[in-house]
Amino acid sequence: GAGVSQSPRYKVAKRGQDVALRCDPISGHVSLFWYQQALGQGPEFLTYFQNEAQLDKSGLPSDRFFAERPEGSVSTLKIQRTQQEDSAVYLCASSLVGPNNQPQHFGDGTRLSIL
Amino acid sequence: QKEVEQNSGPLSVPEGAIASLNCTYSDRGSQSFFWYRQYSGKSPELIMSIYSNGDKEDGRFTAQLNKASQYVSLLIRDSQPSDSATYLCAVGHGSSNTGKLIFGQGTTLQVKP
Numbered sequence: 001g002a003g004v005s006q007s008p009r010y011k012v013a014k015r016g017q018d019v020a021l022r023c024d025p026i027s028g029h030v031s032l033f034w035y036q037q038a039l040g041q042g043p044e045f046l047t048y049f050q051n052e053a054q055l056d057k058s059g060l061p062s063d064r065f066f067a068e069r070p071e072g073s074v075s076t077l078k079i080q081r082t083q084q085e086d087s088a089v090y091l092c093a094s095s096l097v098g099p100n101n102q103p104q105h106f107g108d109g110t111r112l113s114i115l
Numbered sequence: 116q117k118e119v120e121q122n123s124g125p126l127s128v129p130e131g132a133i134a135s136l137n138c139t140y141s142d143r144g145s146q147s148f149f150w151y152r153q154y155s156g157k158s159p160e161l162i163m164s165i166y167s168n169g170d171k172e173d174g175r176f177t178a179q180l181n182k183a184s185q186y187v188s189l190l191i192r193d194s195q196p197s198d199s200a201t202y203l204c205a206v207g208h209g210s211s212n213t214g215k216l217i218f219g220q221g222t223t224l225q226v227k228p
Contacts, residue, residue, distance in 0.1 A: 031214060042119075042203050042218030043159065056215060091158060095214065102214060103149060106158040 002026070004107035006092050012113045013082050021077045021110045023092030032075050033104060034067055035091040043091055049075060082114045118142060119206050121219035130228050134191040138204030138219055141185065147207030148180055150189045153221065154200045163189060194226045 005024040013019050025032050031050055035043035036059075045059040051072035060067070064082075069075040079086055089111050093104035119140045128134045136150075147166055151159035163178040165171045165187065171178045177190040187206075191198055201221040208215050 033215065035216075035218075040220070042205075042220050043216075044218070045208075045215040048215055059215070102147075103161050103164050104214075104216060105161060106151075108158045 004092055004094050004105055006090075006107035006110050008110060009108060010111050010113075012115065014115050015082060015084060017082055018078065018080045019082055019112065021079075021090050021112070023075045023077070023094075023107060025073065025075070025092070025094030026105060028096070029094035029105075030072075030097050031095040031102065031104075032069060033093045033095075034075070034077050035093065036061075037089045037091055037109070039088075046077070046090075079112075082112075084114045087112055087114045117219070118217045119204055119219040121202075121204050121222045123220055123222060125223040125225050127225045127227060128194050130194060130196060130226055132194050132226075134194045134198065134224055134226070136189040136191075136202050136204075136222050136224065138187045138189075138206075139185055140187070140204075140206045140217070142206065142208065142217075143182075143185065145206045145208070148178070148187045149205040149207075149216065150176075150178060150187075151203040151205060151218075152198075152200045153203055159203055191224075194224075196226045196228050199224055199226045 034046040037043040048056040049069040064080045066078045089109040091109045093106045095102040150163040165178040175192045179188045203221045204219040205216040
């Protein structure tokens with residue numbers, strides 16, 4: 001596709017369950033970012049990949065959050081033992097090359113609700 | 116102090132007027148600045164990028180950057196009801212080599228017919 005594709009669009013899980021969120025970046029984009037957006041707030045950085053290398057994971061809120069991009073294309077954000085505070089929209093963005101100065105293009109996000 | 120600050124609004128302007136959206140940032144090392152538009156329930160959409168001091172125009176949009184004052188703004192001329200959305204200011208993290216963006220909380224713009 002032409003844009004960043006994320007799936008699922010909506011995910012409801014019970015507290016304590018594990019979830020996996022998928023991101024398929026724009027073809028040829030080297031850099032991939034994950035952000036978390038709470039209601040009424042701007043997105044907050046979680047982690048960054050350049051190709052398959054995870055170069056920055058400083059924004060991951062706890063060790064329950066894990067991201068991977070094994071072949072330098074599709075990425076998965078996994079949240080283990082979900083908590084209610086994990087409820088948010090998870091946005092994936094990609095850019096042509098890293099690092100700074102390149103505009104990032106966002107997917108439609110996954111809206112995660114933890115019951 | 117937040118790294119990127121915006122007035123949450125709402126900013127209300129009549130149709131056809133100029134809407135002025137403002138943003139300040141704290142990291143003097145920042146080199147890249149972006150404005151995103153976000154409709155309710157949708158993803159952020161890039162509308163402007165600016166890297167040098169001064170003005171950058173694209174259609175009805177003008178971005179203004181003043182690094183000395185750590186200030187970036189977005190002007191929307193001839194505002195239309197379809198411009199009603201939340202506008203997010205994003206700043207490239209200056210000391211980071213990863214390109215991560217620091218976002219403000221967004222300003223809600225309402226354009227009234």
